[in-house]
Amino acid sequence: MSCLEWAESQLAELELLTSMFPTQEELEMTDQLAVAELRDYVECSDSTSSPPSSRPRFVIKQKLPTTSMEGMDVILSCAYPSEYPNELPEISVRCAGLSRAQQTQLHIDLNAYLMENCQGEVCVLSAMEWVKDNMQLFINKSLSAGPTPKKEYSSLRPQEVFSRLWIYSHHIYNKTKRKNILEWSKELGLSGFSMPGKPGVVCVEGPQSACEEFWSRVKVLTWKKIMIRHREDIPLDHQGEDGKTVGNKDSLRKFTGFEEVAFDPHGNRGNHMDLGQLYQFLNEKGCCDVFQMYFGVEGK
Template sequence: MTLPVMESSNIMAHLEQAESHLAEIELLSSMYPGEDELVITDQLAVAELREYVEGATDTYPLSRPHILIKQKLDTDTVKGVNVTISCTYSSDYPNVLPEIAVRCPDLSRSQQAQLHSDMNAYLSESCRGDVCVLSAVEWVKDNVHLYLTDKSTSSSSTAAPGRKESRSTCSSPQPKEQFSRLWIYSHHIYNKRKRKNILEWSKELDLSGFSMPGKPGIICVEGPQSACEDFWARVKVLTWKKIIIRHREDVAVDSRRAEASVADNADSLRRFTGFEEAMFDPHGNRGNHMNLGQLYQYLNERGCGDVFQLYFGIEGR
């Protein structure tokens, strides 16, 4: 009697998977109606999928639907960047991730490889067991700028050989660098991968500060404004119940000084030495609550005690 039950459960599993494939393809077709936006490279595979879902055949389709989503990104962070997202469905999707590749002529091979690695890590953590193509598209839109090389920097900042700068260029005021400190609040921080990402990204971007895991979760990063914004752009796209910037501090750093002086001036604004994960007497059934009195002392010792009230609505002591 066991075999028929197993066969029945397999049939139901295949049907549910096929239904999710078809529903996602139809959703994507409605969201990207233009012929140049969504390309279904194998219409026969989709037709076979539809026949199976609608009961016209009992044979589970062996063909694997393949789609291309083409986007020209024009956002605050990227302008006119063409991206193609290629997706090949597997028979076990969404229980396993589909084969997703991103092609962008503005990315080098190494940048593209890093983007793929980070995207798959995000999808593995956030979408396992659920359809994920739309999540992949949104992730690429939000994050592709982090992997692009600014090709104009060297050419625009270096004058042509033998050409003197004009008087107006020399006398125009230079923009001031910004030093930032972001105070981030999360409903909770438990996930080990997120905690590892926070530590690695802060080190990579030369940010100081701390993160407090548990419930609630707190992150503080400080350093050059561009690096802080980069950190926030990476963190906010992870899956959170709630995450916001509770408070931010921005201070102008005089960029007319020598480069070394600017760096020294920025470093003098730091309240933290390096970046660490800080634990304050964890307690509770899951060890996920921290001693807020110890947190206040930690902040107060670094001249940040006033932030405690911004987080918790009460004065620390």
């Protein structure tokens, strides 16, 4: 499909959703300008037209139907990647009746369903129907599991493990994903950095349990490609190179806090970073050996 055909499919689905959910309480377009630009591109396109850079985003809110969930809202937030429906949309689901663990599992199962059944087709309605059909199962699991004690990520007990995850993504453009990365790292008490663009690089460090929780949230978002390129796991009671027992997580941190970094953004969309500056940044943090693991070449 061409860019114009993708845009036509997106606009047709938006018009269908608007007809099915006519009130703002049911369907809210969170970026009206993006929708207007999409419409202009479809209706006025010629061989020289460039596709719009902004992407439509919207929220669908529905009441769950069964007795045990009566009155409970399910909220589906969606953003179209530029090549949708060739790529799956970015969908997140929220429901007050689910624990965070249940929401994570729901996203995993929903993405698996869409990958298997809806690749190459518009699929927001299919996603909504799947959520409504399967939510009862997740509610039941959540209720049967009972309340779980809140994890404490800000401190490490003796004999726990300090971890550092080096995550590689084909690209990180989406503002919502970038916001999630910043907010989740802060919530979990992790330090490190995120470099958006193409490719995308994320490093998080802290208690192993917190790093694993961060990864479990990030990996279920819709990505073209994402992986842990390298990881470091250090038991807190091990002996360091100086012969002293390591027992303080702060002594192992390479970074102070968590930040999003950019290195001379360039390219047509400003999405490519100067990798030489990234290497210098890693070198200053004592992590320059990771550069070759990411890119297969020695930095300079």
